[in-house]
Amino acid sequence: MKQYQVSASEKKFISWHLLVAILALAVGSLFGPLQAFEHAGWDFYTYLKPLIKSYYQGLTVHGVLNALVWTTFFIMGFLTFNVIFGLKRPLKNMMLNKVGFWLMAVGVVAAAIPILANQATVLFTFYPPLKANWAFYVGLTLVVVGSWVEGWGLFMTYAAWRKENANERTPFIAFGSLITALLWQICTLGVAVEILTMLLPWSLGLIEGVDPQLARTYFWFTGHPLVYFWLLPAYISWYAMLPKQAGNGKMFSDTLARLAFWIFLVLSTPLGFHHQYVDPGVPPVWKFIHSMLTFGVFFPSMMTAFTVVASLEHAGRKQGGQGALAWIGKLNWSDPSVASQLLAGILFFFGGIGGLANASYNVNLVLHNTAFIPGHFHLTVATGVTLSFMGISYWLLPYLTGKKLWQPKLAVAQAWTWFIGMIVFSNSMHVLGLLGAPRRVPLNLAPYVPAEWNSRLFQVGLGGAILFISGALYLAVMLMTALNKETVKEEVEVPVAESMQDPALSPIWLDRWAPWIYGSLALIVIVYGPMLFELIKNIALTSPGFRVW
Amino acid sequence: MSTNQMHIDPYERNWMIFSFVLLVLFATAVSVAAFGMGIQVPAPEQRVDPKTVATDPNSPWSNPGLREVSAGKYDAYILAHAVPNWEYLPKEITVPVGSSVSFYVTSSDVQHGFKIQDTNANFMVLPGQVSKLTVKFDKPGTYNFICTEYCGSGHGVMYGAVIVTP
Numbered sequence: 001m002k003q004y005q006v007s008a009s010e011k012k013f014i015s016w017h018l019l020v021a022i023l024a025l026a027v028g029s030l031f032g033p034l035q036a037f038e039h040a041g042w043d044f045y046t047y048l049k050p051l052i053k054s055y056y057q058g059l060t061v062h063g064v065l066n067a068l069v070w071t072t073f074f075i076m077g078f079l080t081f082n083v084i085f086g087l088k089r090p091l092k093n094m095m096l097n098k099v100g101f102w103l104m105a106v107g108v109v110a111a112a113i114p115i116l117a118n119q120a121t122v123l124f125t126f127y128p129p130l131k132a133n134w135a136f137y138v139g140l141t142l143v144v145v146g147s148w149v150e151g152w153g154l155f156m157t158y159a160a161w162r163k164e165n166a167n168e169r170t171p172f173i174a175f176g177s178l179i180t181a182l183l184w185q186i187c188t189l190g191v192a193v194e195i196l197t198m199l200l201p202w203s204l205g206l207i208e209g210v211d212p213q214l215a216r217t218y219f220w221f222t223g224h225p226l227v228y229f230w231l232l233p234a235y236i237s238w239y240a241m242l243p244k245q246a247g248n249g250k251m252f253s254d255t256l257a258r259l260a261f262w263i264f265l266v267l268s269t270p271l272g273f274h275h276q277y278v279d280p281g282v283p284p285v286w287k288f289i290h291s292m293l294t295f296g297v298f299f300p301s302m303m304t305a306f307t308v309v310a311s312l313e314h315a316g317r318k319q320g321g322q323g324a325l326a327w328i329g330k331l332n333w334s335d336p337s338v339a340s341q342l343l344a345g346i347l348f349f350f351g352g353i354g355g356l357a358n359a360s361y362n363v364n365l366v367l368h369n370t371a372f373i374p375g376h377f378h379l380t381v382a383t384g385v386t387l388s389f390m391g392i393s394y395w396l397l398p399y400l401t402g403k404k405l406w407q408p409k410l411a412v413a414q415a416w417t418w419f420i421g422m423i424v425f426s427n428s429m430h431v432l433g434l435l436g437a438p439r440r441v442p443l444n445l446a447p448y449v450p451a452e453w454n455s456r457l458f459q460v461g462l463g464g465a466i467l468f469i470s471g472a473l474y475l476a477v478m479l480m481t482a483l484n485k486e487t488v489k490e491e492v493e494v495p496v497a498e499s500m501q502d503p504a505l506s507p508i509w510l511d512r513w514a515p516w517i518y519g520s521l522a523l524i525v526i527v528y529g530p531m532l533f534e535l536i537k538n539i540a541l542t543s544p545g546f547r548v549w
Numbered sequence: 550m551s552t553n554q555m556h557i558d559p560y561e562r563n564w565m566i567f568s569f570v571l572l573v574l575f576a577t578a579v580s581v582a583a584f585g586m587g588i589q590v591p592a593p594e595q596r597v598d599p600k601t602v603a604t605d606p607n608s609p610w611s612n613p614g615l616r617e618v619s620a621g622k623y624d625a626y627i628l629a630h631a632v633p634n635w636e637y638l639p640k641e642i643t644v645p646v647g648s649s650v651s652f653y654v655t656s657s658d659v660q661h662g663f664k665i666q667d668t669n670a671n672f673m674v675l676p677g678q679v680s681k682l683t684v685k686f687d688k689p690g691t692y693n694f695i696c697t698e699y700c701g702s703g704h705g706v707m708y709g710a711v712i713v714t715p
Binding site for chain 2: 054056125127129130211212213216252253256276279282283284288295296298299302303310356361362363364365366369438439442443447505506538540543544546548
């Protein structure tokens with residue numbers, strides 16, 4: 001049976017997303033290792049002075065490009081693909097999606113100019129009253145609005161499909177992608193309000209000051225669900241694509257996979273105060289309520305862990321795997337896409353455990369803003385998510401371009417070097433954090449660093465060096481694939497794992513949108529509403545801006 | 550109707566029960582630590598005007614430092630600032646061992662952090678807000694307090710110390 005044919009113009013449109021994403025990763029990842037090298041005492045920033053003024057300008061480039069641009073562009077491209085291919089239907093209104101893409105692209109340029117001019121060295125959290133050039137805030141707004149518009153294009157496509165297929169269950173990859181896009185629409189309201197009501201008018205000189213506590217609250221309204229916006233596309237691949245690639249396995253539980261996605265939609269947003277446990281202006285009762293909800297959102301991740309491992313086990317046994325764990329060896333480790341995603345999943349497991357520690361209300365007192373935090377999110381977003389996206393691109397790029405993947409063995413080596421480099425880097429960052437090392441500090445220069453941290457600081461640099469090599473390998477494979485003269489003979493098969501049970505047998509309420517949307521909005525109003533109302537009522541726009549970099 | 554049945558594998562059901570119990574255990578541990586052992590996070594204390602907090606003679610942060618409230622009990626008013634040179638005022642406080650010190654920290658410019666090494670004290674310092682936590686120092690020694698939030702190019706050199714004398 002021939003697979004559904006995505007049109008050439010749609011393929012091209014999706015590959016633009018990949019292009020911007022990978023360019024962002026290329027530049028952003030150049031600056032990642034520079035922070036790690038500084039920790040080890042090898043300061044390259046002195047040589048970059050004419051171009052990049054400081055460690056913090058480099059850190060801003062790294063954070064904005066890797067955490068915001070690479071992820072958002074890759075995700076919007078991947079979601080678009082999943083909706084088209086999953087629903088077996090072209091985009092309803094491609095012009096709308098294109099408008100969204102170009103808004104995002106213009107936004108990236110608008111934000112990049114002040115960053116490169118050292119006018120926006122505010123890191124990717126841009127906490128006021130650090131005050132960036134207005135173009136930085138305009139750029140971020142355009143990226144968010146552009147991603148909304150692309151999301152609307154996907155929802156319209158779904159509505160058209162639903163009309164044509166009234167009684168069908170939404171195919172899983174489209175279903176998960178639409179929920180991810182919806183989650184993003186809801187949660188980005190926080191940062192949109194932050195920028196449009198405070199930061200942008202303030203940077204333009206229209207208002208004198210901002211309220212930093214309120215700004216943080218808006219920011220983290222978006223900041224934690226952002227994590228799920230990164231993660232859910234990787235989950236879609238782990239659930240519904242990886243089992244197929246790893247050994248022709250089937251998805252263990254379609255029903256519970258769908259339930260997990262709905263729980264993510266409902267619980268991802270109303271828990272942002274777990275990033276503000278030690279903020280002065282939020283009463284402990286709200287922090288505690290959000291901490292309990294944070295434990296709640298861990299539940300669908302546990303469900304995901306079960307279904308994904310069970311589906312992989314199905315694949316491994318199908319390939320003749322035996323024993324309690326020996327089937328793991330029978331998975332298709334020589335496929336770079338499989339190796340990347342399996343290794344990403346393994347490190348993500350440890351990232352999840354660290355996340356539970358951060359989320360634990362008072363345990364966070366010893367971890368907050370220490371090196372433990374970047375150690376943690378380099379296991380989650382920088383490995384669980386990023387290494388999975390790299391793995392996806394190993395089949396997606398050949399699929400989109402018709403070019404053969406260049407040197408698959410090198411791509412496998414890329415996955416392993418990322419895995420090893422991240423273990424070395426992240427482990428030492430976690431340990432440094434527990435010893436009390438703060439995050440976002442050029443520790444080689446900090447006067448309070450005791451000698452016993454030195455071996456760990458060296459390991460941070462070593463991990464950074466391995467990751468640098470791995471990043472370079474990834475870019476080489478992508479570039480050479482795009483330029484490859486060798487083409488694939490037939491269109492690359494899109495790996496979609498069937499479900500063990502017929503999805504049509506799953507309860508109908510798992511394919512109804514309204515109750516879940518109302519539920520998630522209601523929960524947000526209940527657990528965010530009172531505190532937001534309180535903060536807005538008592539707003540004090542007393543903080544003028546500072547440029548102290 | 551059979552189409553509305555939720556199919557859950559027995560292994561999966563057990564795993565979900567295990568996950569749920571695990572999370573309840575974690576939540577219980579955190580709650581016991583918070584409400585039974587009193588390991589609490591900061592609560593709203595007071596709001597101030599960051600533009601005048603360091604200069605207004607009625608503001609305790611115009612004359613930051615240590616005040617003895619009663620025997621062995623102290624209030625420490627600490628001002629964090631990036632302008633002009635990324636420091637805490639005062640840079641150092643000295644208390645005898647066994648003292649209980651309540652820290653009242655605010656910022657006159659950007660956001661800062663305040664983490665006292667080897668203690669549970671760790672909080673954000675925001676302009677316009679006062680952060681408060683109380684620490685009991687049972688062992689003599691030097692406890693550095695360091696800035697844990699990016700506050701500009703001098704963030705990495707911003708620190709001070711509590712000296713606990715025997």
